[in-house]
Structures are given as C-alpha cells and as structure tokens.
Amino acid sequence: MKKTVQIPLGSQHISLLEPIRFKFECENETIVGVDADVGFVHRGVEQACTTKFDFKQVGFVVARVCGLCAITHSLSYTLAAEKLLDFTPNDRIRYLRMLMVELDRIHSHMLCLAHTAENAGFEALFMQIMGDRELVMDIQEAISGNRIQFDFIAIGGVTRDLTPEMVTLLHKNLDELSGKIADLIELFESNWSLSLKYRGIGALSLEEAQIYNALGPLARAAGLATDVRVETDDFPYEALGYEMMLETGGDIHARNRVRLREIMNSIAMCRNIVGNLPAGEIMEKAKGKPKGEVIVRLEAPRGELFYLVRGGGQNMLERVRIKTPTFSGIPAMMEVFKGSRYADAPAILASFDPCMSCTAK
C-alpha cells in the first residue's frame, strides 16, 4: 500500500498570493517530494516584444512584466539595447539608474519581509512594514512621477532629473526608514513568534545551494557568495559602498536577516549616490538600429535577472529572452521543501519571495 499522500498547494490558495501550483508528496506531516507548475499567467511578452513593438518601445513593454521589479526589467533591456547600439551613457545617467534600482530593492525586500511576518501569524507587523514601505515608495513616486510603473529609463538615458526637493525628501525618508529597519532587525531577532518559528525551518545547505544553482538572497543566506552586482561592471557598485551580506544558516531566519541587512546597505548606497551625483546630461542620443546579440545580467531584488536580446539591424528585434530570478531558483526552492513539515510550506514559500508574473510572463 502507498504510504504517502499527495497534497496540492495552489494555484489559488489563501496563504499564497501567487499563481503557482505545488504538488507535495507527504508522508504523515513531512514533505518527501515536490512537483512545481508555473505558467498560469503566461502573457506572451517575449513574442509581443518581437512582433508588435519597435525596439525603442520594448523597454516600456518589459517594464510591465513585473510590478515590483519594473525598473530592473526596463533597465536590463535598455542596457542590452544600448550595448547593441554601441552606446555608453554618461556617469550621471548611470548613477540615477542605479539609484532607482536600489530603491526598488528596498521596497521589494520590505514586501517580502511583510509577507513572511504575515505567514508567522503576525498580521500587525505585516501592516506596519507595509506602512513603512510607503516611505520609499514616496521617494520613487517623487522621482519618477508614478507609483509603480516608473517608466523612468529610456534608451539613451533617464526621463527625469533629480531636483533639490527630491534630494531633501530622499534624505528625510531614508533617515526615518533606517531607524525603522533597525527596529525591525531587533524584532526579527528577538520576537518570540518570529524567531522561534523561523529558526532552522526551510534550510538550504551550502552544498545544496551550489548544486541547485541558488541565487539572490536565497543563496546568500546559505553562505554562497553570489551577487551579480559584483560580477558585472555596468554600475560602480564597489565605489558606492556595496557590501555582500552573507549568512550561514540557510533557513527562513537567515533569509530575513540577509534581506534586512541588504536594505541597510541599499540605504547607504542611495545616500552615497545622491551625495556624489556627477554632473551631465540626463538624456543622450543613441543612434542606429540594434544589430547583433547581447546578454545582460542584473541583480534584481530576488536574484539574477538575465536578458538576451538579438537584433538584425531593423526596428523590430529578432529575439528577446527573459530569464527571471524565480524561474532560475525553482530547483533550489524545491530542494528546501523536502524534509520540511507541510504546515511550514506557506512560510517557506513566502521567504523565497517568488514572483510568478515575472516567471510566466
């Protein structure tokens, strides 16, 4: 007789807001096997990019792949297109772009922490983090003029400049935020329901992280030193105070800690960026039509974002391939589930911060 039962989680589930389906093979309470199914929200973005839109417009299309990392998507594509056009933006443009990406990382990490708190049954903390997240959303809104779909980056530069009022607002809000994050760090360390529930749950060892190609905060929480920000030189991260946040636990608690410390690091980097903003034009002319093939990697809040763009010297591109962090991280995620209890599955899942609208695109 079969000793295991199959329990599905998703594609629609109360504790899981993303359209993904897991099939758990459970023995009593313990998960022994996992099967994942993504692709419930396939929108044909890649096809649309090569059949419906000019290469100049594709940046705005891919920004709609995901609401949270809109800026990272449009930046990856724009970098790819600029490489094909043989165009290098000036330092001011690079700094402004980097500023937006780091602000994006802060608010995305805060969203994930809020969900993790919610899954611990800590609804009030969820509300509090989401409320504090408004501080960084306000900065982004002031800079780009929009709350979510920033459309701030275009081929050749950025569309809006930083005014003194924005810089004042940025410093004010980031000061307030760093105090709140310091409180949160203490809370995630010492709060009974958060730390007791999350220590040792959903652990990924360093070997597993290497074998299954983990990336982003998931890998860094397991002690695997991987971050696209230090592996590429599109942006001057090292010069602006980037530090890699490594933990060794590999469990939910370690992932939370990595995120919290990365927020602190991003806040420091944002301050450095606006403090050392070089002078220059915010928009330059990038002439020509994209010809050739190029790969761009960028560290999205959740891990490595990969773009392949191929153009044949025409207005329409030949191929746009998007590989999102969650998609590349699925093998490692499935590994984490094995051996955990079924009741922990939603919390483990929330700590991965999966993004299905990105993955299925």
Add this chain to the structure above:
Amino acid sequence: MLKAMINAFLNLFRPVRTHNYPAEPMPLPPAYRGLIEYNEEACIFCDKCEKACPPKSIRFFQHEDGRKEYRYNAWLCIYCGECVRACPKPEEALWQSEAKARPALKADNVNGGWFDWEAECAQSRDDYAAAKKAAKAAKKNEGA
C-alpha cells in the same frame, strides 16, 4: 520584545496611516504623470507622437478632405511621456498634464472598443490613401 510591546501600546494613540479614500482624494506627487493634452493650433501633424507611443493610444484619424484629427485614448495610455519626448513642439502642441484620467464607464466601451477604435483610424487612412491613388490615376487618364 519589550520595545515592540511598548510600541504596540503607543500605536493605540497614534494617528491612522491610511488615507480616507475615496472620501478624500489621494495626494499626488508634484509633477505627477497624468493625461496627455493636445493643442491642434500648434501641431504640425508630423505623426511623431503616434509612432513613439508604445500602446498606440494616440491615433490620427484621416478625414476625406485631408484634415487630420488627433485622437487619444486615455485608458490605453500608460502615461510614459514618450509622445511628448518625440514631439518637435513639446509644451505647445503636446504636453503631459498632472490631471488624472476619470474612471472609464460602460458607455466608453473601453474593452472591445479599443480594437474598433484602432480599426477605425487605420481604415480612415487606408480609405484616404485609396482615394488619393484613385484621384491620381484619374488625373493621369485625363492627361493621356
């Protein structure tokens, strides 16, 4: 832990952090990206805005007498501002205001209506091009 408990108690006396929407309007940031506005007087009908627009929410309708009519679909617009950037006469012919679009009503027929809207504008162009071609051919015949 203690700090959190004190905080939780103090929260009872702090003001609420949400907005009383829709009774009070949401505060918009300065230079909010709102509706695109157009001034026909200044426009030179270069069609650059139409070509730049990613979702194609600016369309020029071609009248038979050669006149072009600007049409804008606020519910299709993503407020990216590309049209203004492409326009040779920004701020005079085309600019981005800070006004929000009103919610679409059923009468606006935005869902299926988008395709009708696009087809109508494309058809007007084709008709105009065909009429022009026919006129040219007729003129040529006359000449011969």
